[in-house]
Amino acid sequence: MKKEVKDTIIVELGKKLQEFPHFYLVDVSGLNAEATSNLRRECFKSEIKMVVVKNKLLHKAFEASEIDFEPMYGSLKGSTAVLFTQTANVPAKLLKKYADAGIPALKAAYAEECLYVGADKLSELVALKSKNEVIADIVALLQSPAKNVVSALQSGANTIHGVLKTLGERPE
Numbered sequence: 001m002k003k004e005v006k007d008t009i010i011v012e013l014g015k016k017l018q019e020f021p022h023f024y025l026v027d028v029s030g031l032n033a034e035a036t037s038n039l040r041r042e043c044f045k046s047e048i049k050m051v052v053v054k055n056k057l058l059h060k061a062f063e064a065s066e067i068d069f070e071p072m073y074g075s076l077k078g079s080t081a082v083l084f085t086q087t088a089n090v091p092a093k094l095l096k097k098y099a100d101a102g103i104p105a106l107k108a109a110y111a112e113e114c115l116y117v118g119a120d121k122l123s124e125l126v127a128l129k130s131k132n133e134v135i136a137d138i139v140a141l142l143q144s145p146a147k148n149v150v151s152a153l154q155s156g157a158n159t160i161h162g163v164l165k166t167l168g169e170r171p172e
Contacts, residue, residue, distance in 0.1 A: 006057060013053065013061035013082075020049070020084035022111045024091045024125075025072065028052065029079035030103040039104065048091055049084040058082065071115050075107035087132075088112050092125035 017023070028036060043050040055076035062069040081104065083091040088111035095106055099122065109116040109125055116125060129137070 009053075009057050010060045010064065013051075013058060014064050016049070016051070016082075016084050017061060017065050017067075020086060021113075022085050022088045022091075022109070024083040024085075024095070024109040024111075025058075025075050025107040026081045026083060026091075026095065026104040027078055027107050028081045028104045035103070039098075042094055042097075043083060043091075046090050046094055047086065048094065050081055051084070052079070052081045055080055067110075069110070069115070071117050072108045072110070075117060080107065087130045089126060089128040089130055092122055092128070095122060096126050 028039070031039065040050055055078075058080065059073060059076050062072065083094075085091050092106075092109070092111075095104065098104060106119045106122050106125075108118070109121065111125060111128060
């Protein structure tokens with residue numbers, strides 16, 4: 001591969017690292033062509049960008065980045081695919097489906113501005129909540145007290161109405 005082509009690939013990887021806030025490094029060495037194709041289809045359906053890269057080129061893209069990815073350098077061995085995503089836990093859920101076969105195996109991940117190194121971190125990554133899930137939880141928590149007040153007022157509306165009517169009819 002010519003130096004110009006390598007430089008172009010490194011620049012493209014750097015752009016993807018900036019464009020996507022989360023990415024996973026996955027070992028795809030045990031996948032045949034059909035399994036790789038199926039994985040690519042699943043990634044496409046889940047809005048994940050899958051790129052198979054040379055480890056040295058990814059290492060250089062990491063070095064050029066503003067973020068310190070040094071703990072991930074040890075994961076750059078064998079055949080590596082990078083799963084770029086906008087939602088932190090989507091690739092982890094996809095990899096969880098394949099966990100029984102062990103292929104593809106998680107090498108490392110960068111999610112929610114944290115580094116996760118090792119296949120044992122998959123359960124932690126699956127448990128991460130996406131931004132939309134956190135917002136939904138907060139909205140539910142904020143609505144809960146208001147719903148309680150409304151339901152209490154509705155259930156006691158007849159009682160309050162009766163009390164007010166009685167007070168209104170009473171002579172002063």
